Amino acid sequence: MIKGNFIDNLPKVYGIYTGGFLAFIIIMSIAEQMGMTAKTIGICFVAFTVAIYAIIGYLSRTAQADAYYVAGRQVPTVFNGMATAADWMSGASFVAMAGGIYFKGYGYMALLVGWTGGYVLVASLLAPYLRKFGCYTVPDFIGTRYGGNLSRFMAVVVLTVASFTYVTAQINATGTIASVALDIPFQYAVYVGLISILLCSMLGGMRGVTWTQVAQYIVLIIAYLLPVFWISNKMGAGFFPHFMLADEVSRIAELEAQFGFVKNSAENLKEVPKGLAGITKAHSAVNATPWAFISLALAMMMGTASLPHVMMRYFTTPSVKAARKSVGWSLFFIFLLYSSAPMLATLSKLSLIDPSLPTGIIGKSIAEVQSIDWYQNWNQANLMFVSDFNGNGTLELNEFFMGGKAVVLATPEIAGLPYVISGLVAAGGMAAAMSTADGLILAIANAISHDVYYKIIDPKAETAKRLVVARVLLVVIGFAGATIAALEIQGILGSVIWAFDFAMSGLFFPLVLGVWWKRANKEGAIAGMFLGLVSGAAYLVWVRTGGSGFLGITQLTFGIFGSAVSLVAMVVVSLMTQAPNAATQKMVDEVRVPSGKSILGKQH
Amino acid sequence: MSKQEQHWEKSKGLLMMTLAIWFVFSIGIFLFGAEMNEVTGPFGYPLTYWFTCQGSLGIFVLLIFWFANRQEKIDEEFGFSERGDD
Numbered sequence: 001m002i003k004g005n006f007i008d009n010l011p012k013v014y015g016i017y018t019g020g021f022l023a024f025i026i027i028m029s030i031a032e033q034m035g036m037t038a039k040t041i042g043i044c045f046v047a048f049t050v051a052i053y054a055i056i057g058y059l060s061r062t063a064q065a066d067a068y069y070v071a072g073r074q075v076p077t078v079f080n081g082m083a084t085a086a087d088w089m090s091g092a093s094f095v096a097m098a099g100g101i102y103f104k105g106y107g108y109m110a111l112l113v114g115w116t117g118g119y120v121l122v123a124s125l126l127a128p129y130l131r132k133f134g135c136y137t138v139p140d141f142i143g144t145r146y147g148g149n150l151s152r153f154m155a156v157v158v159l160t161v162a163s164f165t166y167v168t169a170q171i172n173a174t175g176t177i178a179s180v181a182l183d184i185p186f187q188y189a190v191y192v193g194l195i196s197i198l199l200c201s202m203l204g205g206m207r208g209v210t211w212t213q214v215a216q217y218i219v220l221i222i223a224y225l226l227p228v229f230w231i232s233n234k235m236g237a238g239f240f241p242h243f244m245l246a247d248e249v250s251r252i253a254e255l256e257a258q259f260g261f262v263k264n265s266a267e268n269l270k271e272v273p274k275g276l277a278g279i280t281k282a283h284s285a286v287n288a289t290p291w292a293f294i295s296l297a298l299a300m301m302m303g304t305a306s307l308p309h310v311m312m313r314y315f316t317t318p319s320v321k322a323a324r325k326s327v328g329w330s331l332f333f334i335f336l337l338y339s340s341a342p343m344l345a346t347l348s349k350l351s352l353i354d355p356s357l358p359t360g361i362i363g364k365s366i367a368e369v370q371s372i373d374w375y376q377n378w379n380q381a382n383l384m385f386v387s388d389f390n391g392n393g394t395l396e397l398n399e400f401f402m403g404g405k406a407v408v409l410a411t412p413e414i415a416g417l418p419y420v421i422s423g424l425v426a427a428g429g430m431a432a433a434m435s436t437a438d439g440l441i442l443a444i445a446n447a448i449s450h451d452v453y454y455k456i457i458d459p460k461a462e463t464a465k466r467l468v469v470a471r472v473l474l475v476v477i478g479f480a481g482a483t484i485a486a487l488e489i490q491g492i493l494g495s496v497i498w499a500f501d502f503a504m505s506g507l508f509f510p511l512v513l514g515v516w517w518k519r520a521n522k523e524g525a526i527a528g529m530f531l532g533l534v535s536g537a538a539y540l541v542w543v544r545t546g547g548s549g550f551l552g553i554t555q556l557t558f559g560i561f562g563s564a565v566s567l568v569a570m571v572v573v574s575l576m577t578q579a580p581n582a583a584t585q586k587m588v589d590e591v592r593v594p595s596g597k598s599i600l601g602k603q604h
Numbered sequence: 605m606s607k608q609e610q611h612w613e614k615s616k617g618l619l620m621m622t623l624a625i626w627f628v629f630s631i632g633i634f635l636f637g638a639e640m641n642e643v644t645g646p647f648g649y650p651l652t653y654w655f656t657c658q659g660s661l662g663i664f665v666l667l668i669f670w671f672a673n674r675q676e677k678i679d680e681e682f683g684f685s686e687r688g689d690d
Contacts, residue, residue: 109656116661117630123668246648284653286638324672342657593684
């Protein structure tokens with residue numbers, strides 16, 4: 001069936017894969033009709049998809065440095081776009097985003113703008129130039145452009161801080177989903193998740209991760225879009241929800257005006273289980289100040305352009321031209337999911353709060369709501385809660401509480417979709433969290449193995465030895481991440497946003513100025529990375545420990561302060577010290593044109 | 605001015621234009637979020653709401669492809685495009 005080169009056959013391979021996955025969904029739904037239990041379906045979905053990723057990971061095994069670090073630089077634009085989209089869209093995007101929009105409305109949607117707008121910066125300021133450079137890792141660029149082991153090492157430090165903050169959240173998400181789908185305790189599920197993640201990346205490095213990420217994207221996008229379209233059609237809201245939900249959006253506004261946002265007393269709120277929230281913010285109205293919105297969007301955009309696990313995906317394209325186009329494809333594939341999240345939030349909210357719909361619960365008697373099957377299930381899972389605060393016997397808008405994850409996880413069940421969809425959603429969430437975790441763990445392990453071990457400690461090490469070190473680090477970092485994830489310190493979304501702020505504090509300006517400002521030198525870059533990271537972290541600690549902050553910069557946007565310090569430090573120190581030598585200046589000139597040899601050789 | 609300098613001048617011009625469009629749809633319009641939301645936007649959604657869930661996102665996708673094509677033309681014009689295709 002398949003002849004010749006694997007790369008030439010990609011559309012065919014993934015076409016068959018997608019067909020196979022759809023067939024699997026159909027088989028599962030037939031099995032459900034024939035009486036397969038919900039639990040078995042969940043296990044089948046997660047086990048089947050993870051097994052496929054593991055097979056892809058095994059088939060992609062390699063012993064070559066450029067295949068391990070940059071997938072041999074032969075990933076076609078569109079497929080790299082899919083892989084980047086999976087790399088990018090984490091468990092948070094998949095499971096928590098629609099919930100965030102549901103509860104916080106406009107103020108939260110700054111994240112949608114920020115997490116997409118950042119790609120414009122990636123495409124125009126960085127990706128094509130770093131691709132031309134020919135580096136294996138982001139610190140590889142910093143180390144070569146500015147020179148010296150200290151600059152390289154600082155870049156590794158920033159990368160590790162940002163990526164590690166991010167990866168614990170992802171392992172946490174895989175653990176949550178694995179524990180629900182496989183029905184095992186969270187502390188063990190975390191390690192089940194970790195082993196699945198390592199199966200994809202251990203043998204093939206970037207090559208293995210690339211081809212599993214494409215497979216994971218296909219699963220996650222089907223798992224996200226299918227329920228949205230299905231629910232919309234089932235509710236009669238519109239055949240194509242993205243273009244047809246205006247009436248639903250205005251109906252929600254109408255209902256909000258009718259019910260009003262009643263503020264609950266602190267005493268009443270004590271009853272509500274931790275982590276659940278009520279609807280307290282308008283759905284489509286502007287409910288945040290311009291600066292609150294813009295500062296969050298800006299922090300996420302600059303963070304996007306500084307996160308190494310995204311940037312390194314563009315090192316795998318065959319050319320500079322392909323790197324640019326590939327950024328466009330990445331954002332297109334991300335757009336498919338992000339533009340659907342608000343639609344899911346709208347459908348989910350309306351189906352619950354509209355008394356004229358059969359699924360609406362607001363206005364029903366509390367006892368009636370408490371007897372609904374799905375309410376009992378999700379109440380037991382600690383994701384839903386009602387209480388009769390005013391004692392009138394009926395459920396009011398302010399008496400209904402839900403966890404953010406429930407919007408994605410519970411809406412299919414509330415809308416009356418078959419359980420097979422819930423199994424599919426679990427597989428999608430698992431794919432989203434696994435693909436991001438893989439990218440992040442690989443980014444950290446590669447930076448330490450390539451930049452610290454090979455470039456600084458033992459430059460004479462042979463390829464085989466380097467790759468052993470890389471794999472050992474992968475496992476060590478994975479286990480460290482899982483151990484911290486098992487402690488459950490910070491919620492999924494919080495740590496994701498912090499990762500962006502750390503990355504932009506330390507890396508944004510050293511990367512951008514490395515290409516766009518020839519005068520930037522080693523001393524400046526080191527000062528920029530060090531002071532940026534330290535001041536950003538200090539600001540976070542200050543605000544977390546009760547500091548008031550300034551200029552409206554919160555613990556979610558501390559990167560704005562960190563990167564401003566980084567910029568000033570970098571410019572001032574660069575100008576106070578010597579200009580880079582002629583060889584470095586020439587190197588920058590060469591980076592700026594796509595043709596010609598890359599700065600670093602194919603094997604370095 | 606050498607060929608390379610001219611190429612870089614043009615590339616910088618394109619960057620500025622790209623960043624200007626990016627700025628308008630990621631930051632500029634949200635300065636007037638409350639006012640704009642009074643207007644009915646595409647498909648009948650409130651305008652600011654539409655920008656946050658589809659408009660700005662879609663514009664970014666198109667902007668990147670537009671930028672990539674323009675930059676390719678600039679590279680070709682000065683003979684700096686890569687040999688072979690992707």
